[in-house]
Amino acid sequence: MEELIISGRMNYKVDPYLHIWGWEIAFYLFVGGLAAGILFFAAFYYLRGKENQFPAAVKWAPMITPFILILGLGALFLDLHNKMNFWRLYTTIRLESPMSWGAWTLMVITPISIIWSSIHIKEIFPNWDWKFEWLEKAIAFFVRHKRPLAWVMAIYSVLLGVYTGILLSAFNARPLWNTSILGPLFLASGLSAGAAVIVLFTKSEIERRWFSKIDILIIGVELFFIIHLFMGLLASTEVQIEAAQLFLDGPYTLPFWIFVVFIGMLVPALLEYLEIKGQKIPVFIPVILILIGNIMLRFIIVYAGQASRYLY
Amino acid sequence: MRYAMAIDTKKCIGCGDCVVACQVENKVPEGFCREWIVEAISGTYPNLDLEFRSERCHHCANAPCVRCCPTGSSHIAEGGIVLVDPDKCIGCGACIASCPYDARYPHPDGYVDKCTFCIHKVRKGEQPACVSVCPTNCMYFGDLDDPNSEVSKKVKERKYKRMKTEAGTDPQLYFLI
Amino acid sequence: MDSNRREFIKISSLGLGGLMLSGTIFDSVSGSIFNDAVSETMKYIRTPTYCEVCFWKCAGWVTKNEDGEIWKVEGHQDDPHCNGRFCPRGTGGVGMYHDEDRLKQPLMRVEENGKQVYKEVSWDAALDFIADKMKAIAKEHGPESMALFTHGSGGKFLGHMLKAYGSPHITAPSFAQCRGPREVAFYSTFGEGILSPERTDIRDTDCLVLIGSHIGENMHNGQVQEMSQAIDKGATIITVDPRFSTAASKSKYWLPIKPATDMALLLAWINVIINEEWYDKEYVEKYAFGFDELKAHVQQYTPEWAYGITTIEPKVIRDTAKEMANASPAVIVHPGRHVTWYGDDTQRLRAVAILNALLGSWGRRGGFYSPEKVSIPSYPHPPYPKAKRTWKDGLEDKFSLATEIISNELCGASIPTKDREFNVKGWIVNGTNLIHTLPDQKKTLEAIQNLDLLVVIDTMPMEITGYADVVLPECTYLERYDAIRNSPHREPVIALRMPAAEPKYNSKPDWWIAKALGIKLGLNEFFKYKNIEAMLDWQLKQVGSSLEEMKKVGVKKYKRKYDDLYLADGQDFEFSTSTGKIELYSTEMAGSGYAPLPTYTEHAQPPQGFYRLNYGRTPAHTFSRTANNPNLTAIYDENDLWVNPKVAKQWGLKNGQYVWLKNQDGIVSTFSIKVRVTERIRWDSVYMVHGFGHSEKKLSRAFGKGASDTELITNVKLDPEMGGTGMRENFVTFLTEKPELKEAES
Ligand SMILES: Nc1nc2c(c(=O)[nH]1)N[C@H]1C(S)=C(S)[C@@H](COP(=O)(O)OP(=O)(O)OC[C@H]3O[C@@H](n4cnc5c(=O)[nH]c(N)nc54)[C@H](O)[C@@H]3O)O[C@H]1N2
Ligand SMILES: Nc1nc2c(c(=O)[nH]1)N[C@H]1C(S)=C(S)[C@@H](COP(=O)(O)OP(=O)(O)OC[C@H]3O[C@@H](n4cnc5c(=O)[nH]c(N)nc54)[C@H](O)[C@@H]3O)O[C@H]1N2
Ligand code: SF4
Ligand code: SF4
Ligand code: SF4
Ligand code: SF4
Ligand code: SF4
Ligand SMILES: [Mo]
Numbered sequence A: 001m002e003e004l005i006i007s008g009r010m011n012y013k014v015d016p017y018l019h020i021w022g023w024e025i026a027f028y029l030f031v032g033g034l035a036a037g038i039l040f041f042a043a044f045y046y047l048r049g050k051e052n053q054f055p056a057a058v059k060w061a062p063m064i065t066p067f068i069l070i071l072g073l074g075a076l077f078l079d080l081h082n083k084m085n086f087w088r089l090y091t092t093i094r095l096e097s098p099m100s101w102g103a104w105t106l107m108v109i110t111p112i113s114i115i116w117s118s119i120h121i122k123e124i125f126p127n128w129d130w131k132f133e134w135l136e137k138a139i140a141f142f143v144r145h146k147r148p149l150a151w152v153m154a155i156y157s158v159l160l161g162v163y164t165g166i167l168l169s170a171f172n173a174r175p176l177w178n179t180s181i182l183g184p185l186f187l188a189s190g191l192s193a194g195a196a197v198i199v200l201f202t203k204s205e206i207e208r209r210w211f212s213k214i215d216i217l218i219i220g221v222e223l224f225f226i227i228h229l230f231m232g233l234l235a236s237t238e239v240q241i242e243a244a245q246l247f248l249d250g251p252y253t254l255p256f257w258i259f260v261v262f263i264g265m266l267v268p269a270l271l272e273y274l275e276i277k278g279q280k281i282p283v284f285i286p287v288i289l290i291l292i293g294n295i296m297l298r299f300i301i302v303y304a305g306q307a308s309r310y311l312y
Numbered sequence B: 001m002r003y004a005m006a007i008d009t010k011k012c013i014g015c016g017d018c019v020v021a022c023q024v025e026n027k028v029p030e031g032f033c034r035e036w037i038v039e040a041i042s043g044t045y046p047n048l049d050l051e052f053r054s055e056r057c058h059h060c061a062n063a064p065c066v067r068c069c070p071t072g073s074s075h076i077a078e079g080g081i082v083l084v085d086p087d088k089c090i091g092c093g094a095c096i097a098s099c100p101y102d103a104r105y106p107h108p109d110g111y112v113d114k115c116t117f118c119i120h121k122v123r124k125g126e127q128p129a130c131v132s133v134c135p136t137n138c139m140y141f142g143d144l145d146d147p148n149s150e151v152s153k154k155v156k157e158r159k160y161k162r163m164k165t166e167a168g169t170d171p172q173l174y175f176l177i
Numbered sequence C: 001m002d003s004n005r006r007e008f009i010k011i012s013s014l015g016l017g018g019l020m021l022s023g024t025i026f027d028s029v030s031g032s033i034f035n036d037a038v039s040e041t042m043k044y045i046r047t048p049t050y051c052e053v054c055f056w057k058c059a060g061w062v063t064k065n066e067d068g069e070i071w072k073v074e075g076h077q078d079d080p081h082c083n084g085r086f087c088p089r090g091t092g093g094v095g096m097y098h099d100e101d102r103l104k105q106p107l108m109r110v111e112e113n114g115k116q117v118y119k120e121v122s123w124d125a126a127l128d129f130i131a132d133k134m135k136a137i138a139k140e141h142g143p144e145s146m147a148l149f150t151h152g153s154g155g156k157f158l159g160h161m162l163k164a165y166g167s168p169h170i171t172a173p174s175f176a177q178c179r180g181p182r183e184v185a186f187y188s189t190f191g192e193g194i195l196s197p198e199r200t201d202i203r204d205t206d207c208l209v210l211i212g213s214h215i216g217e218n219m220h221n222g223q224v225q226e227m228s229q230a231i232d233k234g235a236t237i238i239t240v241d242p243r244f245s246t247a248a249s250k251s252k253y254w255l256p257i258k259p260a261t262d263m264a265l266l267l268a269w270i271n272v273i274i275n276e277e278w279y280d281k282e283y284v285e286k287y288a289f290g291f292d293e294l295k296a297h298v299q300q301y302t303p304e305w306a307y308g309i310t311t312i313e314p315k316v317i318r319d320t321a322k323e324m325a326n327a328s329p330a331v332i333v334h335p336g337r338h339v340t341w342y343g344d345d346t347q348r349l350r351a352v353a354i355l356n357a358l359l360g361s362w363g364r365r366g367g368f369y370s371p372e373k374v375s376i377p378s379y380p381h382p383p384y385p386k387a388k389r390t391w392k393d394g395l396e397d398k399f400s401l402a403t404e405i406i407s408n409e410l411c412g413a414s415i416p417t418k419d420r421e422f423n424v425k426g427w428i429v430n431g432t433n434l435i436h437t438l439p440d441q442k443k444t445l446e447a448i449q450n451l452d453l454l455v456v457i458d459t460m461p462m463e464i465t466g467y468a469d470v471v472l473p474e475c476t477y478l479e480r481y482d483a484i485r486n487s488p489h490r491e492p493v494i495a496l497r498m499p500a501a502e503p504k505y506n507s508k509p510d511w512w513i514a515k516a517l518g519i520k521l522g523l524n525e526f527f528k529y530k531n532i533e534a535m536l537d538w539q540l541k542q543v544g545s546s547l548e549e550m551k552k553v554g555v556k557k558y559k560r561k562y563d564d565l566y567l568a569d570g571q572d573f574e575f576s577t578s579t580g581k582i583e584l585y586s587t588e589m590a591g592s593g594y595a596p597l598p599t600y601t602e603h604a605q606p607p608q609g610f611y612r613l614n615y616g617r618t619p620a621h622t623f624s625r626t627a628n629n630p631n632l633t634a635i636y637d638e639n640d641l642w643v644n645p646k647v648a649k650q651w652g653l654k655n656g657q658y659v660w661l662k663n664q665d666g667i668v669s670t671f672s673i674k675v676r677v678t679e680r681i682r683w684d685s686v687y688m689v690h691g692f693g694h695s696e697k698k699l700s701r702a703f704g705k706g707a708s709d710t711e712l713i714t715n716v717k718l719d720p721e722m723g724g725t726g727m728r729e730n731f732v733t734f735l736t737e738k739p740e741l742k743e744a745e746s
Helices: A023-047 A055-079 A083-090 A098-124 A133-144 A146-169 A182-201 A205-234 A238-248 A253-276 A284-307 B017-025 B094-098 B129-133 B150-157 C023-030 C037-042 C094-098 C123-141 C155-165 C173-190 C221-232 C262-275 C281-287 C291-298 C303-310 C314-327 C345-358 C407-412 C441-449 C463-467 C510-520 C532-542 C547-553 C587-591 C645-651
Strands: A002-007 B003-008 B035-044 B047-056 B074-076 B082-084 B139-143 B173-176 C046-050 C059-064 C070-075 C107-112 C115-120 C146-150 C207-211 C236-240 C253-255 C331-334 C426-430 C453-458 C470-473 C485-487 C493-495 C555-557 C611-616 C640-643 C658-663 C673-677 C685-689 C731-735
Touching: A023 A055, A023 A098, A023 A146, A023 A182, A023 A284, A055 A098, A055 A182, A055 A205, A083 A098, A098 A133, A098 A146, A133 A146, A146 A182, A146 A284, A182 A205, A182 A284, A205 A238, A205 A253, A205 A284, A238 A253, A238 A284, A253 A284, B003 B150, B017 B035, B017 B047, B017 B129, B017 C070, B047 B173, B129 B139, B129 C070, B139 B150, B150 B173, C046 C547, C070 C094, C107 C123, C123 C146, C123 C426, C123 C453, C123 C470, C123 C510, C146 C155, C146 C407, C155 C426, C155 C510, C173 C345, C173 C407, C207 C314, C221 C236, C236 C314, C253 C314, C262 C291, C262 C303, C262 C314, C262 C345, C281 C345, C303 C314, C314 C331, C331 C345, C407 C441, C453 C463, C532 C547, C547 C555, C640 C645, C645 C673
Parallel strands: B003 B173, C146 C426, C207 C236, C207 C331, C236 C253, C426 C453, C453 C470, C611 C685, C640 C673
Antiparallel strands: A002 B035, B003 B139, B035 B047, B074 B082, C046 C059, C059 C070, C107 C115, C107 C470, C485 C493, C493 C555, C611 C731, C640 C685, C658 C673, C658 C731
């Protein structure tokens, strides 16, 4: 029998398991992914010249991104123990630190999302008035350079989406997080969330069907990633296998398979499929389910990851 | 220069003096610690094995905590000592999550704290508090690059193990076995 | 007050109008604590002291921080007790000073609307009350009826006061609950005791045999440090312990002996060493007396015989005997320190002494050295009055070999019996928490109920304070001067303790209390010195130093008078025994009607469903005195109950589960204790650390943490030779449900 006794280690943030991060980070990752999804589709279909075919994707859905991005930044700020030093984030660029380039990515994409929204605001509220001459000028400038802007937005939205996953997977101290699949998985789920929101916004039948299809496709990809995630962990060392156990038979098994996989992926995918096949299903139901699944995924991974450790 | 610590498990009795000395010397806030004791028992009565280890930050040569720090607050000082600069720390907790040894704690004053190898004493040419208090004299601190330092000698003469090297951290605590 | 209604008062229940007078009115009488020296004392940033967290008394330095507050205490490089390194308890000693639960004001027991409570009073009022009571006792029963129970430095001054008052009855638990049997056994064998610090030359030994003594958990600093040095040098360590102690884990041989059977092993070792002729012939030839009697006597005790009793295989017994012989004379069969186990302890320690004699380790390098200390004259005073009666009256020739006063006998002498006309009537208890210290709590409490006066001097609101008529708050060792530490060692060495800060609250040092009380008792002649600084300076000047010097150096070493650390080869030596030789056969024992040669007596083993209550130390605590220390509770805040996995399985006990304990006499532990399922303990015993399970609520960190071994030790095996209290023949069983009313009581 092996008996391990650890004494004198007073650190309630670390024992019996790490809980340094709470809802703030999980929420921050969720909205980050969501915004990334929306902005990516906006840029992508604008560049593909589908601006008029997919108005919700290109113009309307992006309107909410400035707000959720700022909410996200707010959550991140709340999480800091030393808020007065917040500005320190922007005194250096440390490429090795996801936290760092994540912060910078947000610094770039948030204004872009604002600009993008302002460009289209007049199309929704025709008699909108910018009051200030120079603002009008500025907007005009961006309208003229919308293509390069869209390119930048496309790149940074992908960065943001991936970052939400990398942030965690960079921690090789937490076996559950420390897998290359996490980045793509979070990017994918971000896209599916984005697509879902677009479905909610659109009035055009074509657009809705198209993005429902995209959702189903992405959900398929996500499931593939998830299976890979576990195969990867189980095929790895003891600590990784322990980590996988958290989901296969452990405290996180039920919430994960029920909320994330079943309610958050399978059910909505099915509903959207039936919807496409012409069944009458209120759009918002699958959308809500997908968003719930999205949030749950972030929360569960954030918490479970902290429960998986390297030592003792 | 490469500062490192060698701890002789053949002599360590797990008395915790090092922990107490660290608390007092570094005014570690109540409820937290910079180091701790591990007691590992194997076998069944009466065929037993018992190992004590005094553990702390391993001052990893390849330190994830430094890599993940967004502000450069976690940094590498002279001799490879891994330090936190409280003025630069935003308390994001990334380094805490990144440490495979869970050697860091969030200081109530907002920054993250951990073992400093007592750099404030080392700079004065003194030994770290835990090393100089240890009643069994089982801890050796010094420069691995100096072949004549006590650590170098111990690490050369004795069998040793390092903890969780598979985490790729290249830890600098050498447990003599 | 009606003495047989002395209710236990929680210090927390303070009376209403406690008047808050500082001791200053006293200064006119005996000078303030540091008189003029205060400011001068305080300007040091580093002041010398010696540690009071246990009785090893390591010398060290107190360092203050920028704000002039006490920051840390560190070992003194030149002190052979610690070599610059304190043990965890000493390092955490600052916690005693900072502990906000400390006693703050003199307290007096008063009746307040039918309820007994404590009332804060001035030192003047408290000492007046005590002085009057003591005078009354002297008049009614004779001054011998006052007793002092003391453990710790300040006792010297109180002892002086009590002797001046006319009572010789000064006792410490360190004899009859601790080292007594060892000292008696070694006196009767070698004509000298082991003393403290132990004269064991562990540093240079080639073979260290530990019987019980769990050095490494027992943190007596010098012993721990030298054992580590011995390990470095590759010395063989043999540990005899039913529990896999820390020392056992460092040993080449661990003998997991069946508890209470050590005597059989020791006798078998002697048998082998004699019959195999492995003993030091010249040495025995030259110095020993009674070898032939011994040889004849131990023939019956073969390893095969011992195997049946101890469960240690004959081969192991022979191999370990050989190891000792090979190392001889650089071998130590360690006499241990807390040796009051089974009642035949003096005899067991005799066997240990004999074994050392055969191996020729006494007076040899790597064995037992001959310590030397400075002789410091005490401050001049008139001769003490002669006591007319002593505690021994009425004892006939019981415990006739006791070399010190037996604490538990003084306690017993406080319970009146018709045939004994001498009874103890008043106690001064200083620095000993008798409730946790003396076994058989019932007896202790009964004695207390029969007292006319109980004064308790302590730093903390420990259990004993709750029974006092007057509680006097002493300041901690970091806030006071004390007697010069003058200990026997390889080289004579003295150390100074001086205050690093002014006493917190309204606490005072023992020397001040002793003097102030002495003067109120009209014993001015015995307290001629102006204050302690004057006294210490006078004493130091007699030995070629001065207070001024000691304040700077802290520790001063002297050259040995004679070069006799070890016996020179073939040196003639007269041992101070009646035969002038090492008495393998003890004429003293024979003369007093005790067995001159140790014999094996069988001890009870646990009945069905019960387990032997084994207890010991944990490195970071000293008995009960540190149980509330903030620095030390930080790393160990409650004792746990070691249970062998087999036993745990049988009872369905889980790691971390809390259980209550019931002993063979139906006594149930007041508090529950956390189970630690571990292979380190035998299936026939359970183990816990002594000093926990405090019932005084005012101890905010210690209250209700863990269980007390003391309250479960109701079966006491008295040592016929010296009255020691054998405490290891108590058996407990588990209660998984919270027992009724018990916990309510506390
Ligand atoms: N940390 C710390 N150190 C201390 C103290 C303290 O309070 N705290 N107190 C100091 C004082 S005053 C003293 S007296 C010493 C006491 O320390 P020791 O002299 O070492 O006391 P022991 O009772 O011999 O040690 C207890 C050991 O005896 C073992 N034992 C129990 N029953 C038996 C038995 O039947 N046979 C054998 N062979 N072993 C048995 C137990 O398993 C345990 O390992 O410690 C000193 N050092
Ligand atoms: N059940 C059981 N009983 C035992 C033992 C055991 O292992 N188990 N061990 C035995 C042994 S070996 C010994 S040596 C004795 C030890 O017995 P004690 O010396 O009585 O041990 P403590 O319980 O520490 O009690 C010390 C008391 O002194 C107080 N004190 C501390 N510092 C000071 C000070 O500076 N001034 C004053 N005035 N008071 C102070 C503390 O608050 C505490 O109340 O116990 C013996 N009794
Ligand atoms: S002080 Fe030394 S012996 Fe004690 S636990 Fe620390 S390293 Fe081990
Ligand atoms: S042990 Fe942890 S804190 Fe210390 S250097 Fe390594 S990773 Fe950083
Ligand atoms: S908590 Fe402080 S030290 Fe740690 S990563 Fe964040 S900024 Fe760097
Ligand atoms: S080196 Fe200093 S900071 Fe690090 S554990 Fe030792 S005492 Fe604490
Ligand atoms: S052994 Fe520890 S507790 Fe005892 S005197 Fe020395 S330092 Fe103090
Ligand atoms: Mo003792």
